[in-house]
Amino acid sequence: MLTKRIIPCLDIKNGRTVKGVTFGNLQDAGDPVELAAKYSGYGADELCLLDITATLEGRTTFLKVVEDVAAMVSIPFTVGGGISDEKQVETLLSKGADKVSVNSAAIKDPKLITRLSQAFGNQCIVVAIDARFDGNRWEVMSHAGTNATGIAALDWARQSRDLGAGEILLTSFTADGTRQGFSLDITRAVADAVSIPVIASGGAGEARHFAEVFDRGRADAALAAGIFHYGVTTIEKVKNYLKAHGIEVR
């Protein structure tokens, strides 16, 4: 049976892992290559590396991290952050990344999704959607959560799938960093609306939250960062909890 995936995410700035609360207040969380190797050894099903540097220098450092992680781990990993063209994707895949995620650039130019999926196969094109609940509806945010696009998250998820996305990485901007649990309603709405896998992200605080997002949120995978980096819980504990609750994991 296809298992539910647990994906630790590393936000990387200038070659270091950082973690913030609701996309800000960054704190250092260690060496990304060491963390990647550690998580892989602890039973992570996949990894996600997000480049949150804006400088050219930071980008070069990031590529080195991608290369080093690829040399170290034998599980798949997705790379994202500022990806806007074929050339960047080609470089990242050649450094050993398995998938890439696109966000703001795809919102600006949706056909990017189609071009990338035709060039590299839809299995390696993840569309990352940052969504915020405004009290009324879930809206897509771009540029690391700083820009409200006015686009409904569910519409954008459907459109992304139609354009050739192989997977959706849905981050709840509202829940991110709160450790109060994933945003189950929007996760479920997206998971039911698209026929491609959905990774839920934002809000993980304890093992129970993962069970909820797989059961009630119908996610195929769940991503978390801070709780693993700071030892609030471990991948093993989460997986044991899921197994005990009848959810198939590796």
Add this chain to the structure above:
Amino acid sequence: MHTLYQGCFVKQDSMPQNIKIVHYKAGNIASVINALSRLGVRASLASGPSALKGAEKLIFPGVGHAKPAMEALKSTGMDQAIQEFTRPVLGICLGMQLMAARSEEGNMKGLGIFQEEIKRFTGRPKIPHMGWNSLYDLKGPLFKHVSEGSHVYFVHSYYMPDSSHAIARCDYGGAFTAAIQSDNFFGLQFHPEKSGPAGITMLKNFISL
């Protein structure tokens, strides 16, 4: 006797082997090279048939779309070179699918090493079939020290239906061929290079053939 000899041969870790990786447009080459180097094996790339001279093993990786991949192989004559290779060949993911007789992807003819055809998943809850799934009915040398039910990493939208030549099966809304063998040709639908310890064991087994 021959098998025994080869087994002994590989046990000497320092003995270099000439392992080639088919280098074409659609290969996930870095992952395969990395996985092999973690095993202490240095493989080199082969972009054309002449590079296969003296090769003891051939790894044929692949991600992406079948049609441009096949065209890339044809343009260099690699299609025929793979078909004529007499030592162990390991096709991975798209590499395995290209070794089939036909594929629904791009509606095209494959290398015909396996008589089976590749079909598109339909009616499954999610396509691509992406993530860790378990293997069963394991057969043959590739799965030595790999237990039934081991999880491996899949990512594909096209598949080979269940076959009597399967050496491993997997279930995704029905059984399909997760691995297949025909003489010296092996095909894996999943990615051993991304499948943790179980995948590493399979690669080690292939190298030891």
